[in-house]
Amino acid sequence: MPEVSGPFADMGLDPRVVVNLAGMGVVEPTPIQAQSIPGILEGRDLLGLAQTGTGKTAAFGLPMLTRLLAEGKRPEPHSVRALILAPTRELATQIAANIEAYSAGTPIRTFRVVGGASINVQQQRLMRGVDVLIATPGRLIDLLERRALTLSKTDFLVLDEADQMLDIGFIHALRRIAKLLPEQRQTLLFSATMPKLMEELADSYLRDPIRVAVNPPGKAAEKIEQGVHFVNQGDKAALLAEYLSKHPDELAIVFGRTKHGSEKLAKLLGGWGFAVDAIHGNKSQGQRERALASFRAGKAKVLVATDVAARGLDIPEVAHVYNYDLPNVPENYVHRIGRTARAGRDGRAVAFCAPAEAGELWAIEKAMKSKIPVIGGEAPVQPQHGNRGRGPRGGGKPGGGFAGGANGGPNAGANAARKRPASRPSRRPKAEQRG
Numbered sequence: 001m002p003e004v005s006g007p008f009a010d011m012g013l014d015p016r017v018v019v020n021l022a023g024m025g026v027v028e029p030t031p032i033q034a035q036s037i038p039g040i041l042e043g044r045d046l047l048g049l050a051q052t053g054t055g056k057t058a059a060f061g062l063p064m065l066t067r068l069l070a071e072g073k074r075p076e077p078h079s080v081r082a083l084i085l086a087p088t089r090e091l092a093t094q095i096a097a098n099i100e101a102y103s104a105g106t107p108i109r110t111f112r113v114v115g116g117a118s119i120n121v122q123q124q125r126l127m128r129g130v131d132v133l134i135a136t137p138g139r140l141i142d143l144l145e146r147r148a149l150t151l152s153k154t155d156f157l158v159l160d161e162a163d164q165m166l167d168i169g170f171i172h173a174l175r176r177i178a179k180l181l182p183e184q185r186q187t188l189l190f191s192a193t194m195p196k197l198m199e200e201l202a203d204s205y206l207r208d209p210i211r212v213a214v215n216p217p218g219k220a221a222e223k224i225e226q227g228v229h230f231v232n233q234g235d236k237a238a239l240l241a242e243y244l245s246k247h248p249d250e251l252a253i254v255f256g257r258t259k260h261g262s263e264k265l266a267k268l269l270g271g272w273g274f275a276v277d278a279i280h281g282n283k284s285q286g287q288r289e290r291a292l293a294s295f296r297a298g299k300a301k302v303l304v305a306t307d308v309a310a311r312g313l314d315i316p317e318v319a320h321v322y323n324y325d326l327p328n329v330p331e332n333y334v335h336r337i338g339r340t341a342r343a344g345r346d347g348r349a350v351a352f353c354a355p356a357e358a359g360e361l362w363a364i365e366k367a368m369k370s371k372i373p374v375i376g377g378e379a380p381v382q383p384q385h386g387n388r389g390r391g392p393r394g395g396g397k398p399g400g401g402f403a404g405g406a407n408g409g410p411n412a413g414a415n416a417a418r419k420r421p422a423s424r425p426s427r428r429p430k431a432e433q434r435g
């Protein structure tokens, strides 16, 4: 056993894990790590809430690995000692890579099962049993139906992006999976957002849990400089091109709402000469992985994505997030913009809000309990009663042509007197005003 010291060692983490962390330059625990690790090491269930990019993966991964190592057991054939569930294939892959890095040089064997890859190969590997299985719920259910594994020896269950995992899209699969685990287990739930309803639901999976909330629920990461730019739908592409052109060497993620719309936008940007790739559910798994790899490597500077890339993905170089379309799940705004400003860096997030999206914007601001500063265009008037309303619908037509610029467009209001091309923002983003 290596001799180690420092705050992670003092918490009682396995020395081999601590050495691996030091090799990665991780020596000081973040607040969510400092507050979660001791309780998890004691065997307690835990509900952990902390902003995007603050190290939640290690907050559950390090103590879980320490406990598995302390047991000194090998997994029985077909069995899994710890199960981590995540909502997307790419996130499952990333968590697996993190867990492998933390446990390098130890006997821990990690395996990842996701859709879009050969199920037979996965079934084969599971025969030997694994210490830590990282899975998306859909593929795990397929494998369980094939009797490729048993969860009867699984003492740890982690739900990353827990609020999404407890949402209607996943809850059915999760109920089926959770029933197969022993009742005597340790369950850990982590996310950057935890709507009230979710916490109630979480109670049915947790026993006497510790609650750790590093920040008030639903808050965006502090180092993100946010802004909203009001613009007609038809003017968004040109406005985006203008923003992107200002930072040609920096990585940007652009979120669209639909697979089709995101693909179209990526093609358009590509035609305009941007080094762009796209990731969404209509792509093959191979294409999705290549797009992400190219973006991680900085070959593609712009990644157009649907909400499939909203949660969990850790690409530290991402400097800008553009919400080309506002998300219709308000919580996803916090996750989307959280793809920047990770691990203490800073980043910028611009939301493009068409007149028809005013309702979405207000729902987002309500969920975050804060206003997003206006950096361009004219804000629509918010109705007095019930701010979940759809807001005024006049002005731009969603999906309309490049006509805009007049009513409610970026050039309306204060700057209308000075005539500008339709696509120019009426006020430049705050940080742009420097130069």
Ligand SMILES: Nc1ncnc2c1ncn2[C@@H]1O[C@H](COP(=O)(O)OP(=O)(O)OP(=O)(O)O)[C@@H](O)[C@H]1O
Pocket: 025, 026, 027, 028, 029, 030, 033, 050, 051, 052, 053, 054, 055, 056, 057, 058, 191, 192, 311, 312, 313, 314, 316, 338, 339, 342, 343
């Ligand atoms: N104690 C630490 N010191 C320095 N860097 C750290 C520390 N813990 C984690 N990191 C790094 O911070 C980054 C973000 O970590 P992670 O992906 O776990 O964040 P997260 O809280 O899960 O975010 P999200 O809510 O977006 O999923 C990673 O690159 C990770 O290596």
Ligand SMILES: [Mg+2]
Pocket: 056, 057, 160, 312
């Ligand atoms: Mg995470």
